[in-house]
Amino acid sequence: MNRLDLDTLYTVTEDEFGGNVDYYLELSENGTSPIRIKCNNGKDLLLFEWNDYLNRFKDVYTKEQIEEIERACREYDKEHNENG
Numbered sequence: 001m002n003r004l005d006l007d008t009l010y011t012v013t014e015d016e017f018g019g020n021v022d023y024y025l026e027l028s029e030n031g032t033s034p035i036r037i038k039c040n041n042g043k044d045l046l047l048f049e050w051n052d053y054l055n056r057f058k059d060v061y062t063k064e065q066i067e068e069i070e071r072a073c074r075e076y077d078k079e080h081n082e083n084g
Contacts, residue, residue: 004034006044011036017047 010032017024017037024047028035033049048056050073054066061069 006036009034009036011038013037014039
């Protein structure tokens, strides 16, 4: 597995991310993945687009677990789109 060079990642502060979550989610979905979120507590987070995450960490999950995660995401999207 290739190591991530955190210094080269697209980086935002926790406050920037919190102020415009949808923008950063869309940015991630459109190829800017991962995004580094510099948190106020000093512990950074990484936001991955799902396919990028799965490509990097697919060995962490069984095929069944991946299918269950994807099913739950489809259900969430369906509910969210019906109500939003």
